Structure formats: C-alpha cells, structure tokens
Amino acid sequence: MRAARGITSRAHPLWLAYILHRLSGLALALFLPLHFWVLAMAVSNPDRLDGFLQMTETGTVKLAEFGLVFLLAVHMFGGLRLMAMEWLPWSAPQKTLAASATALSFLIAGLFLVKAV
C-alpha cells in the first residue's frame, strides 16, 4: 500500500524541469574531477594526455561529448529558468514568451554553429 500512499503524478513540466536541473547538476559534478584529472596531464604527463585526446576520435566518446554539451546546456538554461521564475515577478504569459524567445535564439545560434562546423 506504500505505493498508493506516495505521490505518483510528478509528471508535470515544473517538476520535470526541477529533476532535470538536479540530475544534470549531479552528473556535471561527477564529471568535473575526471575533467581536471585529464587536463592536469598536460603538465604531468603530456604523452598520456595525447593518448586520451586520440580517444576523442572514437564514436562512443563523441556521443559522450554530445551528452556533456547537452547536460551543460540543460543545466545552464535550468538555472536561468529558476532565477527568472523566482526573482522576476513576471506573469505566466511573459515567462512563456521569454522562454520561447530564449529557445528560438538558442535554436538559431545552434543551427548557425552546425553550419559553421
């Protein structure tokens, strides 16, 4: 009966935005020590660093890099969303418009970047 007593309907945009922000933050926090460890090899062990950098050519690592960029983007926009929501006493339509404008500009900038690369 515990399941029936718990809340099952967290499936609404605000809660999903919250959990996405939390999980992306945790994942990034786990990634950072690894990131610094590899970067530190530039000083301590350049050959090993080169080995690591060659790994970035493989598909799996490319996919992981995509994941990393996704986490960063999600976490950044999650944070901006939260600050706007809590610190700017806007009305709901204003917030929707601001979010749409941000999403649209992000999309255009992303398309431009993809074209440039």
Place this chain on the structure above:
Amino acid sequence: MAQMTLDNLKVTIARGDGSDVRPQVFDVPAYANQTVLDVVSWVQQNADPTLSYRFACRVGMCGSCAMMVNGVPRWTCRTHISKVLEGDAVTIAPLRNLPVIKDLVVDMDPFFDKWVGAEGVHHGALTRDDPIAEIDEASETRVEANAGIECINCSVCYAACDTVAGNADYLGPAALQRAWTLLNDAKDEGRAAILDAVSGSGGCHNCHSMGSCTTYCPNDLDPMSAIAGLKRETAKSFFRGRR
C-alpha cells in the same frame, strides 16, 4: 464517458491507522454522475460502516474531503470519478505528508500549526473606534493579496509537496501563501513578524520550485509564485540590513 458502460467499479481503499495500512477492495455500483466522494460514501453507507473519512460541504468550499486518488491529491467532492478511473479501478488513500488517524482521516494539526507558525494570523493596529482602512482594489499589492485569498485549507498542496515530504519542519505551500497574502494586505501590520517567520529554517527558502502545489491546487491558486514573492521580499529585507 467510460464509466457509463461499467456496472461496477473496483475501488481500493487504504484502511487502518498509520502503522498498519492495508488495502481493501470494494465493488461499487457505477452511476452516470458520481464523484470520488460519492464512491467513498457509498462504501461507508452500504459495504462497511466502519470506514472513516471526512467531508462537510460537498461543493468545494470547506476543504475537508481531500484524499490521495491514484496517488494524486485531490478534492474528492469536486472530482468526477470518470476523470480518475484507470479502466474500472481507482485507488483511494489518506492525504500524504500528514499522520493518519484512521483509514482516510489524517491529523490536520501539523498543517494548521504551520499556518500559525508562518504568522498566518491577523496583525491589526487599529481599534473598533478607528475608521475602516480604505483599500485600493487596483493597487499592485492588493492584486497580489487577492490572488491567494481563495485558499480553502484543503491541504492538497501540502500533500503534493516533495519538500514537505523531505523536511518535517518546512512550513509548506499553504501557510507560506497565506503569509504572502498578509504581507501584501494593507490592513495587516505584521510585516516584520511575517518576514521573520518565513525566513527561518523551515521557511520559504526551502522551496525548490517543483511546482506540484500550483499544479494540483483545486482552486487554481499559485502558491509557488507566492513563495517566490516571499523569497524576494526576505532577500530584499536582508540586503537592506534589516535582518
């Protein structure tokens, strides 16, 4: 819709006190027009008179009949059964985040204690000999205050809140929304006391803006934005060096 063609509903109700909870299944005849409260009442009147539950007004004004329906906190008198049926089945349990007394009845004391804990009481400065304060209905603060005054204390937001579930001291959405309403009320003189009460360890800054309060409020109120208002006001007050 679907229930029109059903003869019977399979209704699972959480029975017992908080320490010994067990599901009990009842067959309830389906009617064309039936609320969740009607279903619970049918069980109590026809199947098991020992079933405990609460209701009073049946029209969504008194705030006493809230329960968890399929894991979602709802006012049961204003929730049509067709809206919540999964096939022919529905599960009904006592409100989350409050101690269960028996079956579907929870102890509302913590909820109301926090209402007072957030200074959700009138702080008057005038006497009966003073003229009634004039209120500008169009003023920004009055609009903010008006947004929250239709709260019926049903505790749906309190049951929906994961922050309440994780922190027993957290004042919760309803109490904090009341504090925000009073803070914006020109007739209330408790500004310092309210800001003090809502900036403590169980106060507004615990809120993670998960938004379940606003999503599930049966009266379409917005406690999350009210709490955001308190966050802004307590922060402004802090940076002005008042606390």
